[in-house]
Amino acid sequence: MTTLEATGLHLLYIVYLFVLTILLSLLLRCKQLRQSHKFAPSKVIATLLVICYTGLLETCLEIMSFTIVRTLDGAVFIRWYFDPNVVYFSGLHAVLAVLSIIIILSYLIPFPFLILSPRLMYKVHFFSKLKPLLDTFWAPFKPTFCWWLSFRLFLRWIPFFVASFASTPNSTTTIIITLAILATFHTVTSKTVSKVLAKCV
Numbered sequence: 001m002t003t004l005e006a007t008g009l010h011l012l013y014i015v016y017l018f019v020l021t022i023l024l025s026l027l028l029r030c031k032q033l034r035q036s037h038k039f040a041p042s043k044v045i046a047t048l049l050v051i052c053y054t055g056l057l058e059t060c061l062e063i064m065s066f067t068i069v070r071t072l073d074g075a076v077f078i079r080w081y082f083d084p085n086v087v088y089f090s091g092l093h094a095v096l097a098v099l100s101i102i103i104i105l106s107y108l109i110p111f112p113f114l115i116l117s118p119r120l121m122y123k124v125h126f127f128s129k130l131k132p133l134l135d136t137f138w139a140p141f142k143p144t145f146c147w148w149l150s151f152r153l154f155l156r157w158i159p160f161f162v163a164s165f166a167s168t169p170n171s172t173t174t175i176i177i178t179l180a181i182l183a184t185f186h187t188v189t190s191k192t193v194s195k196v197l198a199k200c201v
Contacts, residue, residue, distance in 0.1 A: 002083065002086075003082050003083045004080065004082075004083060004086050004092055004093060004096070005092070007059060007062060007063060007082070007096070008063075008092065008095075008096045010055075010059055011056070011059045011060070011063065011096065011099065011100070014052050014055055014056055014059070015099075015103075017048060017052065018048065018052070021044060021045060021048050022045070024041075024044075025041035025044065025045060028041065042132040042133040042136050043136050045133060046133055046136035046137055049111065050137075050149070053108070053111065053153055053156070054156055056103060056107070056108060057108055057156060057157065057160055058160055059100075060100035060103055060104055060108065061100075061160050061161060061163075061164040061165075062081075062082065062164060063093070063096045063097055063100045064097060064100055064101075064164070065080070065081035065082070065164035065165055066078050066079065066080060066081055066088045067079055067080075067081045067084060069084055080093055081164070111153065112150040112151075112153040112154050113150070114127070114134070115134065115137045115138070115149055115150045115153075116147055116150040117146060117147060118134065118135075118138055118146060121134060122134075137149055
């Protein structure tokens with residue numbers, strides 16, 4: 001099994017978990033089954049969305065990463081970063097890259113925005129129908145800290161993005177600078193963030 005095939009299987013396994021959970025939730029929408037099994041679909045889906053976020057982010061950015069190969073005669077080729085023998089965006093890599101782009105645009109980018117603030121989300125009628133699911137994300141936090149989970153998900157983009165696209169040896173220096181920035185971000189007070197959110201509503 002090649003590195004690309006192993007990465008593709010890892011991505012498909014996470015997608016499989018999502019599909020399986022959603023199908024199970026739809027199956028247990030039957031009132032009798034829900035009462036007998038005491039199954040809470042919203043909590044299961046919410047847990048899966050949070051747990052799988054980092055894994056999907058890492059895998060998608062890993063698939064999208066590339067390197068530029070220059071030959072002695074001056075020819076330039078774009079290859080997959082983790083296996084230069086794989087031509088970038090061709091064959092199996094093209095399929096995985098398209099799937100990664102769909103996941104990034106439909107889940108990895110919108111999801112942190114959706115759980116940023118209940119006051120912002122519940123102003124939209126569609127999201128008010130998802131209240132049981134959205135409340136699951138905000139329930140563990142005090143109202144002034146409801147943004148915390150979303151904030152942490154946004155921060156995960158920085159090290160993965162740097163690790164996937166920063167060139168070596170600059171990547172080491174960039175990662176050190178990134179860690180310093182992340183440490184600084186953690187000093188942001190809830191009062192400051194709450195003021196920003198208050199201005200948006």
